[in-house]
Amino acid sequence: MAAKGGSQGKRPQWPTGPLLSMQETGSEPALSIERIVATAVELLDAEGVGGLKMRRLADRLGAGAMSLYWHVDNKEQVFDLALDSVLEYRGTPQSIEAGDWRGAIFHMLEDWRASMLRHPWSASLLPRRALGPNILGRLELLGRVLSRAGVEEADLNGAIWSLWNYVMGATITRANFNLSDEDMLAGQQRLAHLSAQYPTIERARLLLDNDWDGVFRKGLGLLLDGLVPSR
Amino acid sequence: MAAKGGSQGKRPQWPTGPLLSMQETGSEPALSIERIVATAVELLDAEGVGGLKMRRLADRLGAGAMSLYWHVDNKEQVFDLALDSVLEYRGTPQSIEAGDWRGAIFHMLEDWRASMLRHPWSASLLPRRALGPNILGRLELLGRVLSRAGVEEADLNGAIWSLWNYVMGATITRANFNLSDEDMLAGQQRLAHLSAQYPTIERARLLLDNDWDGVFRKGLGLLLDGLVPSR
DNA sequence: GATTGACTCGTACAACGTACGATGCGATTG
DNA sequence: CAATCGCATCGTACGTTGTACGAGTCAATC
Numbered sequence: 001m002a003a004k005g006g007s008q009g010k011r012p013q014w015p016t017g018p019l020l021s022m023q024e025t026g027s028e029p030a031l032s033i034e035r036i037v038a039t040a041v042e043l044l045d046a047e048g049v050g051g052l053k054m055r056r057l058a059d060r061l062g063a064g065a066m067s068l069y070w071h072v073d074n075k076e077q078v079f080d081l082a083l084d085s086v087l088e089y090r091g092t093p094q095s096i097e098a099g100d101w102r103g104a105i106f107h108m109l110e111d112w113r114a115s116m117l118r119h120p121w122s123a124s125l126l127p128r129r130a131l132g133p134n135i136l137g138r139l140e141l142l143g144r145v146l147s148r149a150g151v152e153e154a155d156l157n158g159a160i161w162s163l164w165n166y167v168m169g170a171t172i173t174r175a176n177f178n179l180s181d182e183d184m185l186a187g188q189q190r191l192a193h194l195s196a197q198y199p200t201i202e203r204a205r206l207l208l209d210n211d212w213d214g215v216f217r218k219g220l221g222l223l224l225d226g227l228v229p230s231r
Numbered sequence: 232m233a234a235k236g237g238s239q240g241k242r243p244q245w246p247t248g249p250l251l252s253m254q255e256t257g258s259e260p261a262l263s264i265e266r267i268v269a270t271a272v273e274l275l276d277a278e279g280v281g282g283l284k285m286r287r288l289a290d291r292l293g294a295g296a297m298s299l300y301w302h303v304d305n306k307e308q309v310f311d312l313a314l315d316s317v318l319e320y321r322g323t324p325q326s327i328e329a330g331d332w333r334g335a336i337f338h339m340l341e342d343w344r345a346s347m348l349r350h351p352w353s354a355s356l357l358p359r360r361a362l363g364p365n366i367l368g369r370l371e372l373l374g375r376v377l378s379r380a381g382v383e384e385a386d387l388n389g390a391i392w393s394l395w396n397y398v399m400g401a402t403i404t405r406a407n408f409n410l411s412d413e414d415m416l417a418g419q420q421r422l423a424h425l426s427a428q429y430p431t432i433e434r435a436r437l438l439l440d441n442d443w444d445g446v447f448r449k450g451l452g453l454l455l456d457g458l459v460p461s462r
Numbered sequence: 463g464a465t466t467g468a469c470t471c472g473t474a475c476a477a478c479g480t481a482c483g484a485t486g487c488g489a490t491t492g
Numbered sequence: 493c494a495a496t497c498g499c500a501t502c503g504t505a506c507g508t509t510g511t512a513c514g515a516g517t518c519a520a521t522c
Contacts, residue, residue, distance in 0.1 A: 031469080054510065064471035066511075071469095075510065127407045128355060131418055131438075136429050143431035156435045158442070161404070162450040169400025173392070176358045187362055198367050200374035204387045207362075211389070219393040222457030223450060262500080285479065295502035297480075302500090306479065463522105470517075478509075484502090491496075 031063050033071050033081070040082045044121045052078070083125045084132025087115055089141070101149035102224060108141060109163065109220060113171045123175035126168065139164070150229050159227045166223055170216045262294055264302050264312070271313045275352045283309070310356055315363025317350045318343070320372070332380035333455060339372060340394065340451060344402045354406035357399065370395070381460050390458045397454055401447045 029035060039060050043052050054075055058065040072078055089111060092104045116122045131139075143160055151159050188207040195202040260266060270291050274283050285306055289296040303309055320342060323335045347353045362370075374391055382390050419438040426433040 053508085055508095058471095066472080066513095067470045069511070124359060127403045133428075136422070136425075136432070139437065140429040140432050143435060143437070147431060153435070156431075157437055157440060158446045158449065160432070160435075160437060161441060161443075161446050162453075165400035165404055165447075165450065166397050167400065168404060169396035169398065172358045172403065173396055173399060191367070194367075197364075198371040200378060200387075201367070201371050201391070204374060204384070204391075206370065206374070206388055206391060209388060210392060212392075215389045215392050216396075218389065219396065219454060219457075222393075222454055226450075226453030226456070284477085286477090289502095297482095297503080298501045300480070466519105466521080468518090468520100470515105472515085473513090475512085476510095479507095481506080482504090484504100486501075487499085489497090489499105492494085 031061060031067055031071065035061060036068060036071055036078065037081045037085050040078050041086060041119065044082060045119055049121045049124055054078075079125055080129050080132060083122050083129050084134045086119045086122050087112070087132070087134040087138065089115075089134065089138050091141075101145050101228075104145050105142065105149075105163075105224065106217075106220065108138060108145075109167050110217070112138060113167055113174075113216065116171045117175055120175040123172045127172070146228065151227065155227075162223055162227060163220075166219060170212075170219070174212050174216075262292060262298055262302065266292060267299060267302055267309065268312045268316050271309050272317060272350065275313060276350055280352045280355055285309075311360050311363060314353050314356045314360050315365045317353050318346055318363070318365040318369065320346075320365065320369050322372075332376050332459075335376050336373065336394075336455065337448075337451065339369060339376075340398050341448075343369060344398055344405075344447065347402045348406055351406040354403045358403070377459065382458065386458075393454055393458060394451075397450060401443075401450070405443050405447075 036057070040052060040057055043057055043060060047056075052075075054068060055065045057078070058068055061068075068078075072081075089108060092107050116126070126135075139160060142163065143156060146159050147153075147156060185208070188202075188205065191198055191202045191207065201207075267288070271283060271288055274288055274291060278287075283306075285299060286296045288309070289299055292299075299309075303312075320339060323338050347357070357366075370391060373394065374387060377390050378384070378387060416439070419433075419436065422429055422433045422438065432438075
């Protein structure tokens with residue numbers, strides 16, 4: 001009997017280099033981790049977290065359901081890979097070179113949020129999943145820029161996590177509320193029924209009138225002002 | 232054929248008043264929404280989100296699996312109710328009366344985070360679930376205090392959501408990382424292997440050395456300072 | 463031709479949420 | 493007293509899921 005506990009003779013868990021298919025012989029596209037992940041992202045975009053089933057994924061790939069398991073340990077890993085693949089970051093354009101640390105951080109974090117909002121399922125996945133190379137890359141960049149901007153070694157972790165917390169909270173909230181605008185409307189209407197109990201937030205139309213992007217940027221600015229010693 | 236689409240002749244979705252059992256005849260505890268929710272919380276605490284199965288929940292209640300469905304529409308509602316039940320907030324002690332808005336907000340938000348960390352599953356549930364009365368109550372309180380502290384009507388929603396975002400991000404992150412200390416260790420060790428690629432966060436021991444509570448308070452302070460006009 | 467290793471997939475199973483309908487029971491009504 | 497009715501319970505069964513298992517295909521190597 002062959003090895004069974006761990007992963008068999010498969011590819012490494014995280015693609016080592018940039019995504020490249022090893023052998024694309026000719027007409028029929030071969031099954032590969034890259035194709036599986038790409039199709040999983042498509043499926044997730046189209047149907048949400050609950051819509052990703054191994055059988056359906058296999059169907060879209062023109063393969064049998066069990067064929068996937070040669071390339072992937074289990075469904076969880078599909079989630080891990082799909083999540084990280086969506087969080088790739090193609091460096092800051094000139095900002096970081098120009099020494100504009102604030103611009104560099106804003107750019108990266110806004111891109112982070114935007115990337116996740118482009119794939120709303122990622123927001124609900126990120127918290128419980130492993131830290132893939134793209135996530136780690138962003139954290140590394142964040143740490144490097146903050147450090148260069150004057151944040152002391154002792155405060156670095158705190159600063160990184162504060163920003164992470166804020167970005168994740170904003171993104172997760174936005175993604176989930178966005179998914180169900182009707183729910184928000186229904187919620188606000190339910191609120192109207194109970195306006196006696198919740199007068200303030202009912203009057204402010206908390207669940208409806210909101211400039212999410214503006215709120216995000218404003219709060220991010222406040223945090224950065226506090227975290228980084230003023231030049 | 233009887234009505235089928237909606238909920239049958241059941242209790243209202245959210246318990247209207249404080250939790251009270253209607254009729255607790257004597258020896259045998261009768262099945263009730265209150266008992267179901269309480270037991271669900273127990274089960275969730277013990278086994279996590281994935282551990283809550285309708286059959287197991289029924290077992291713990293000494294009932295048949297399908298008996299639950301008289302009191303509850305579906306499993307989702309069990310999650311909704313369990314979540315909200317854990318977020319009850321017994322007002323601010325004296326702070327709010329004393330006009331100490333900062334203390335009142337800090338107290339409520341730290342209690343919010345603490346309540347969720349006491350039941351880590353709640354952190355992964357909150358984003359996608361309905362806003363129950365306890366959550367709405369906290370938001371209402373937050374809005375009222377902020378308003379009283381001088382935040383203008385036009386900025387109120389932004390302030391509330393900024394704080395919500397931050398608290399949720401911090402709590403969700405903390406809860407999920409806390410769930411798997413080994414994972415963090417493993418992650419940091421994997422980092423060590425790749426320290427060439429991630430030197431900054433590796434050196435800072437980002438995944439290990441961290442004062443979560445301190446970071447939370449500090450970031451919260453920064454946000455409040457920025458959001459509320461300084462007296 | 464025989465062997466090997468990479469890869470595919472049909473079948474099967476266990477676990478889950480829950481639809482359906484039968485059953486028990488206390489209160490109400492005749 | 494018996495008949496009726498609404499509330500509440502639960503056994504059975506179905507469809508859907510992830511995936512274990514092992515048989516199958518095919519190209520490269522000896």
